[in-house]
């Protein structure tokens with residue numbers, strides 16, 4: 001499944017926020033810079049301002065059915081006041097979507113970016129790829145970008161733990 005790189009960045013940032021629910025400003029800035037977000041410098045107040053939003057993002061990853069994910073993500077689009085614009089940062093630079101005006105402040109821009117990113121994945125038919133790790137007690141959010149879209153764990157480590165537990169369960173002698 002191919003996702004538009006600029007747009008899907010919002011889904012990756014959304015997953016990161018869910019997995020880092022109280023990030024410091026430097027960590028948040030680093031993550032935004034990694035995804036080429038315009039003017040990524042965050043203050044402590046802006047990082048803190050995103051905490052309520054992060055809980056709403058987490059609900060999209062945690063919802064079992066794509067219908068529920070879509071309903072939640074649609075509500076986020078409305079709440080974020082998404083206003084997509086086509087922007088180029090200079091002569092010959094590629095045009096891409098911004099989802100909130102640069103002057104609206106970092107927290108507002110991150111809300112719009114993450115809502116649009118989740119919506120884009122669902123729009124592209126990838127709603128079931130917005131996942132929370134299946135290992136009991138883990139729940140790390142991730143976007144499954146694997147070819148067949150059947151990744152159920154956030155990491156090899158979680159997959160191995162569950163496989164070992166399942167193996168033990170299967171090989172335990174009956175009644176033992």
Ligand SMILES: [Zn+2]
Pocket residue numbers: 037038087089096098
């Ligand atoms: Zn830009």
Ligand SMILES: [Zn+2]
Pocket residue numbers: 133134135138139140153154155158
């Ligand atoms: Zn996990």
